[in-house]
Amino acid sequence: MLLMKTREVAQHHRYNYIMTTADAVRKRHKGSSNGARAGVKDQEKEPVQWGRAWEVDWFSLTAVILLLCFAPFIVFFFIMACDQYQCSISHPLLDLYNGEATLLTIWNRAPSFTWAAAKIYAIWVTFQVVLYMCVPDIMHKILPGYVGGVQDGARTPAGLINKYEVNGLQCWIITHALWVANAQYFHWFSPTIIIDNWIPLLWCTNILGYAVSTFAFIKAYLFPTNPEDCKFTGNIFYNYMMGIEFNPRIGKWFDFKLFFNGRPGIVAWTLINLSYAAKQQELYGYVTNSMILVNVLQAIYVLDFFWNEAWYLRTIDICHDHFGWYLGWGDCVWLPFLYTLQGLYLVYNPVQLSTPHAAGVLILGLVGYYIFRSTNHQKDLFRRTEGNCNIWGKKPTFIECSYRSADGGIHKSKLMTSGFWGVARHMNYTGDLMGSLAYCLACGGEHLLPYFYIVYMTILLVHRCIRDEHRCRNKYGKDWERYTAAVSYRLLPNIF
Ligand code: NDP
Numbered sequence: 001m002l003l004m005k006t007r008e009v010a011q012h013h014r015y016n017y018i019m020t021t022a023d024a025v026r027k028r029h030k031g032s033s034n035g036a037r038a039g040v041k042d043q044e045k046e047p048v049q050w051g052r053a054w055e056v057d058w059f060s061l062t063a064v065i066l067l068l069c070f071a072p073f074i075v076f077f078f079i080m081a082c083d084q085y086q087c088s089i090s091h092p093l094l095d096l097y098n099g100e101a102t103l104l105t106i107w108n109r110a111p112s113f114t115w116a117a118a119k120i121y122a123i124w125v126t127f128q129v130v131l132y133m134c135v136p137d138i139m140h141k142i143l144p145g146y147v148g149g150v151q152d153g154a155r156t157p158a159g160l161i162n163k164y165e166v167n168g169l170q171c172w173i174i175t176h177a178l179w180v181a182n183a184q185y186f187h188w189f190s191p192t193i194i195i196d197n198w199i200p201l202l203w204c205t206n207i208l209g210y211a212v213s214t215f216a217f218i219k220a221y222l223f224p225t226n227p228e229d230c231k232f233t234g235n236i237f238y239n240y241m242m243g244i245e246f247n248p249r250i251g252k253w254f255d256f257k258l259f260f261n262g263r264p265g266i267v268a269w270t271l272i273n274l275s276y277a278a279k280q281q282e283l284y285g286y287v288t289n290s291m292i293l294v295n296v297l298q299a300i301y302v303l304d305f306f307w308n309e310a311w312y313l314r315t316i317d318i319c320h321d322h323f324g325w326y327l328g329w330g331d332c333v334w335l336p337f338l339y340t341l342q343g344l345y346l347v348y349n350p351v352q353l354s355t356p357h358a359a360g361v362l363i364l365g366l367v368g369y370y371i372f373r374s375t376n377h378q379k380d381l382f383r384r385t386e387g388n389c390n391i392w393g394k395k396p397t398f399i400e401c402s403y404r405s406a407d408g409g410i411h412k413s414k415l416m417t418s419g420f421w422g423v424a425r426h427m428n429y430t431g432d433l434m435g436s437l438a439y440c441l442a443c444g445g446e447h448l449l450p451y452f453y454i455v456y457m458t459i460l461l462v463h464r465c466i467r468d469e470h471r472c473r474n475k476y477g478k479d480w481e482r483y484t485a486a487v488s489y490r491l492l493p494n495i496f
Contacts, residue, residue: 131171132165143169146307150165151163168266169306175271205337212256212260256323260327261318261331277295288346288350365434372434379428401414415476424490424491439453
């Protein structure tokens with residue numbers, strides 16, 4: 001029944017899309033007499049789609065099913081390896097190979113779900129919902145240069161512009177002020193509360209991750225927020241994983257993507273790290289310089305995220321990805337557990353770095369952050385001022401482009417070819433990868449587990465680069481080819 005309904009709705013939406021596209025082509029033919037530029041003419045000949053794919057190839061489907069089946073076990077494996085094997089990833093595998101452990105004995109040794117963890121997690125999520133929904137932003141009134149409050153998102157593939165209440169920085173500050181106040185004065189709970197309940201919390205985050213993804217999936221069929229931006233592929237697994245609705249909301253303001261992308265996962269990131277540092281103090285009587293480095297470098301990254309939350313409305317997560325298991329479960333489970341692996345590792349293996357090693361990690365992390373932030377800032381400044389700004393002391397160079405939204409509107413855009421955007425097409429990813437490598441190097445070289453993060457980030461960002469370029473090629477056509485001819489490399493000049 002559900003599959004039939006899927007197909008029916010998919011066909012209906014597909015039909016609407018084709019009709020809109022045909023109408024758009026007709027409208028553009030009428031208006032083409034005043035000598036449009038090359039990019040517009042290209043698009044007039046060929047109807048384009050630049051949102052997510054409608055068709056699912058076998059490779060994508062296989063990847064989706066494998067991820068749905070194995071991603072939760074990958075998270076469990078890493079956390080369990082720390083809990084039972086001091087963060088060694090080879091020991092559990094060798095134990096299994098030698099018959100000294102079975103999957104069942106490993107599973108049975110792991111702490112299970114507890115109501116205490118469920119209570120902690122319920123309070124946490126409820127608190128973040130309350131901060132998100134009920135405390136309008138005042139930070140933009142008191143912090144010079146900070147952009148918050150009600151902001152416009154980017155134009156969706158259907159041509160809509162959504163409004164968002166941006167108050168992430170405020171939520172982060174309130175949450176952390178309470179955390180510090182608790183640790184210093186109130187003592188309502190132990191600062192190690194997170195690590196002390198870590199595996200029971202894993203089950204709770206999984207419950208929320210699956211619940212929210214399933215709810216978003218059903219909602220897309222029954223009461224979608226913006227039906228014109230829904231995408232049905234006709235494949236139930238792909239729809240569940242990659243999402244159908246573009247911007248699911250409850251009411252006018254509870255935006256699933258903005259909430260789950262930033263909170264509860266990213267607000268928690270710095271608290272989780274603080275909890276690891278507190279655990280080191282409790283276990284060994286001191287906090288290692290490696291733990292301080294991981295806390296500081298990751299806190300810079302998290303604060304950057306919230307300081308620039310309005311800017312994040314224009315990133316791929318918000319203006320390209322649909323909301324499904326990939327974002328819902330990923331934000332609830334994958335992010336808080338795997339992005340914080342370095343701190344967890346250092347709880348079980350307290351590494352004290354030599355001064356040159358620590359300085360090297362700090363410099364790599366800060367240089368990576370500088371490249372990441374400057375690249376993102378240059379694009380933002382360039383786009384906000386429509387190119388009327390200075391980049392590296394000069395007027396930026398750029399390629400003029402045009403694209404069409406599914407409602408038939410033709411829009412103009414510019415792709416910058418100077419500054420970091422003239423060095424390679426994604427220097428922001430390069431900087432991000434340098435920062436990620438710094439977190440891993442802070443853990444020394446004894447174990448592989450903390451290096452999972454750089455391997456994962458490399459796969460994520462290279463895949464994202466390819467995905468983004470596919471989207472931009474569809475969006476801008478020949479104009480994108482002119483841009484890639486002008487800036488030939490993706491991440492590293494002369495290499496990739
Ligand atoms: P970008 O911020 O690089 O945005 C890509 C978009 O920018 C393109 O789709 C295009 O959009 C526009 N664009 C591309 N080239 C140019 C150019 N030359 N001039 C002007 N605009 C251009 O990518 P993301 O949204 O993926 O990433 C945002 C940040 O978030 C990155 O710094 C990334 O490292 C970070 N990130 C971190 C993750 C993590 O898990 N830690 C995960 C994902 C991202 P348009 O359609 O507007 O032209």
